[in-house]
Amino acid sequence: MFTPQTSKHFTEYVDPQSRMVSYVLTTPAAPVQQNFYFVNACCEPTRRYLWFYCAYPPAPGHCVGVLDFETDEIHVFPETGTESIASCLVDDRTGNLYWGSSLGLFMRTPNPADAPVRIAKLPEAAAARLGRSMGTHLTFSPDRRELAVDIQTPNGTYGSFIGTVRLDDGVFTQWYRTEDGVPYNHAQFCPTDADTIMVAHEGSVNIAAGRRMSPALTPEGIYPRIQLIHRDGSREMRRPLNNYATHEWWAADGKSIYYCSKNHIAQDRLGDHEAESVCYIPIEGGNGTWHAHCTRDERFFTVDGSWPSMGLSWWRGCESTVRFYNRDTGRLCTILTRNPVANGWTPQDPCPYHIDPHPRFIWDDQWISFTSTVSGRVSITLSPTDQLKDATRA
Numbered sequence: 492m493f494t495p496q497t498s499k500h501f502t503e504y505v506d507p508q509s510r511m512v513s514y515v516l517t518t519p520a521a522p523v524q525q526n527f528y529f530v531n532a533c534c535e536p537t538r539r540y541l542w543f544y545c546a547y548p549p550a551p552g553h554c555v556g557v558l559d560f561e562t563d564e565i566h567v568f569p570e571t572g573t574e575s576i577a578s579c580l581v582d583d584r585t586g587n588l589y590w591g592s593s594l595g596l597f598m599r600t601p602n603p604a605d606a607p608v609r610i611a612k613l614p615e616a617a618a619a620r621l622g623r624s625m626g627t628h629l630t631f632s633p634d635r636r637e638l639a640v641d642i643q644t645p646n647g648t649y650g651s652f653i654g655t656v657r658l659d660d661g662v663f664t665q666w667y668r669t670e671d672g673v674p675y676n677h678a679q680f681c682p683t684d685a686d687t688i689m690v691a692h693e694g695s696v697n698i699a700a701g702r703r704m705s706p707a708l709t710p711e712g713i714y715p716r717i718q719l720i721h722r723d724g725s726r727e728m729r730r731p732l733n734n735y736a737t738h739e740w741w742a743a744d745g746k747s748i749y750y751c752s753k754n755h756i757a758q759d760r761l762g763d764h765e766a767e768s769v770c771y772i773p774i775e776g777g778n779g780t781w782h783a784h785c786t787r788d789e790r791f792f793t794v795d796g797s798w799p800s801m802g803l804s805w806w807r808g809c810e811s812t813v814r815f816y817n818r819d820t821g822r823l824c825t826i827l828t829r830n831p832v833a834n835g836w837t838p839q840d841p842c843p844y845h846i847d848p849h850p851r852f853i854w855d856d857q858w859i860s861f862t863s864t865v866s867g868r869v870s871i872t873l874s875p876t877d878q879l880k881d882a883t884r885a
Contacts, residue, residue: 492538492539492560492561493560493561493563494538494560495514495858495873496514498558498560498563499518499563500516500517500518500558500563500565501514501515501516501517501873502514502515502517502866503515504863504865504866504872506825506826506827506828507828508825508828509824509825509826509827509828509882511824511825511826511827511874511878511879511882512874512875512878513826513827513863513872513873513874514872514873514874515863515865515866515870515871515872516543516558516870516871516872517866517868517870518565519868520545520556520565520567521545521546521547521556521567522546522547522548522868522869523544523545523546523547523548523844523846523868523869524543524544524545524556524868524869524870524871525543525544525545525546525553525844525845525846525849525862525869525871526543526544526848526849526850526851526860526861526862526871526872527542527543527544527577527579527581527849527851527860528577528628528849529738529740529782529783529784529849529850529851530577530628530630530677530679530740530851531577531579531580531581531628531629531630531851532581532583532851532853532860533581533851533853533860533871534581534586534853534854534860535581535582535583535584535585535586536583536854536855537586538560538854539559539560539561539586540557540558540559540560540581540586540601541557541558541560541871542555542556542557542579542581542588542601543555543556543557543558543871544556544579544844545567546844546869548834548843548844551843552572552573553572553573553844554567554568554569554570554571554572554573555567555568555571555579555588555590556568557588557601559601566601566603568599568603568607570599570607571588571590571597571599571607572592573590573591573592573624577627577628577677578590578591578592578624578625578626578627578628578629579629580629580630580631580638582631584635585600586600586601587599587600587601588600588601589610589629589638590629591624591625591626591629591640592624592625593613593622593623593624593625594609594612594613595609595610595611595612595613595625596609596610596611596625596626596629596638596640596656596661597609597610598610609661610656610658610661611625611656611661611662611663612661613625613642614642614652614663614665616652616665617642617644617652620644620649621644621645621649622642622643622644622652623643623644623645624642624643625640625642625656626638626639626640626641626642626678627641627643627676627677627678628641628676628677628678628679630678630679630680631680632655632680632685633680633681633682633683633684633685634685635658636657636658636659637655637656637657637658637680637685638655638656638658638680639653639654639655639678639679639680639688640652640653640654640655640656640663640678641653641675641676641677641678641690643674643676644674646674646696647672647673647674647694647695647696648671648672648696649671650668650669650670650671650672650673650674650675651668651669651673651674651675651676651690652665652668653665653666653667653668653669653675653678653688653690653720654666654667655688666688666720666721666722666724667720667724667726672695672696673692673695673696674692674693674694674695674696675690675691675692675693675718675720676690676691676693677689677690677691677693677739678690678720679739679740679741681741681745682741682743682744682745683744683745683746684745685722686721686722686723687719687720687721687722688719688720688721689717689718689719689720689739689741689748690718690719690720691716691717691718691739692706692715692716692717692718693706693716694706695707708734709728712734713728713730713731713734714731714734714735714736715728716731716735716736716737716739716750717729717731717736717739717748717750717759729748729759729766730765730766731750731752731757731759731766732752732755732757732759732766732767732768733752733753733755733757735752735753736750736751736752736757737750737751737752737781738750738751738781738782738783740783740784740785742758742785742789743787743789746760746761747759747760747761747789748761749769749783749785750783751779751780751781751782751783751794752766752768752780753779753780754771754772754773754774754779754780755768755769755770755771755772755780756768756769756770756772756780756783756792756794756816757769769792769816769818770792770816770818770821770823772794772796772814772816772823774796774797774798774812775798776798776799776804777796777797777798777799777804777805777812778796778797778804778805779796780794780795780796781794781795781796781797781811781847781848782794782795782847782848782849782850783795783850784850784851784852785852786852786856787856788856789818790817790818790819791815791816791817791818791852791856791876791879791880792815792816792818793813793814793815793816793826793850793851793852793859793861794813794814794815794816794850795811795812795813795814795847795848795849795850795861796811796812796814797809797810797811797812798810798811798812798829800832801832801837801838802838803838806838806841807836807841807842807843807845807846808832808833808834808836808837808841808842808846809832809838810829810830810831810832811829811830811847811848812825812827812828812829812830813825813826813827813830813848813850813859813861813863813874814826815859815876815879815882815883816883817879817880817883817884819885820883820884820885822882822883822884822885823883824879824882824883826850826859826861826874826879827848827861827863827865827872827874830848830862830863830864830865831864831865832864833846833864833867833868833869834869844869846862846864846869847862848861848862848863849861849862852876853873856876857875857876857877858873858874858875858876859873859874859876859879860872860873861874
């Protein structure tokens, strides 16, 4: 079995300031090769398969490729094209890939000789309202029999359909539907409660103007980002730290929700507890903490954020950084100091492929995967965590 250190497809990169080591996928199987969105791992525990997003400028959208570490071969699957960068899920028992699109929910194996299989069609009610995606995040139920899906309509004009798809027969069960102009996305099954899905109220739509806006505060003054949808159709809203939340994820034990809140990583222990700050990680001059993720024991965190570039604190394709935080010691270190702007993108002509680093722990929390541009290309990159723990010891 090959590893990032021994595979012919990776090149070692040593950060010039932190001296932390990473391995960049430099074989150009596609012009753009990205890490998965941070909610889902791009691999499975056996470490044989590494999946990644592929894009082909100027064509819009993504498909998916896979590196087989046993054979050290890369395969790209054009048929996996999807409207949502976050809609892919790797089965950590088999290495198979699930993805959603406007045509339904699909699965394929890493073997290029196998044909993709459609698990479910887009439900008729959603199709009648121009449903465009079978999920912006896909996650398994605790018993692995269902997938949580959020079906979006164009710009949220007809709201969103939240529910589950049974894997054995493709039946969709609707749990909740939002009002017209109120999109809920980023559906994530609670890892320990088969009756709870977390979704994000990420925006609202001015239907008359056809314009998307930030969600309005509730009459009680709460920023309504984090919503829990229950199988019985009920909904529960969580009050976020600093009255702001973005890019949320479940703790592995299902007892907490984590998210970014300006320059904080916040923890919401479910129940009557108020959300609290895990750490404060300012990105100097940037647009705040973007995304974060933690190990299963919730002791170590990885985070990304923007550097100000070309006169703005943030734009798609701007410079960015990736960091590591040790909750035990309160110490922080940098994995990658600066991702430079790539491909000539500018604030006036930004990147269309959502190339934020999106760091995430993988492979029993022994590695972190993220997207980098340090090779001059957009590439999935892997960094071992032992060096990061050593750098942040007390």
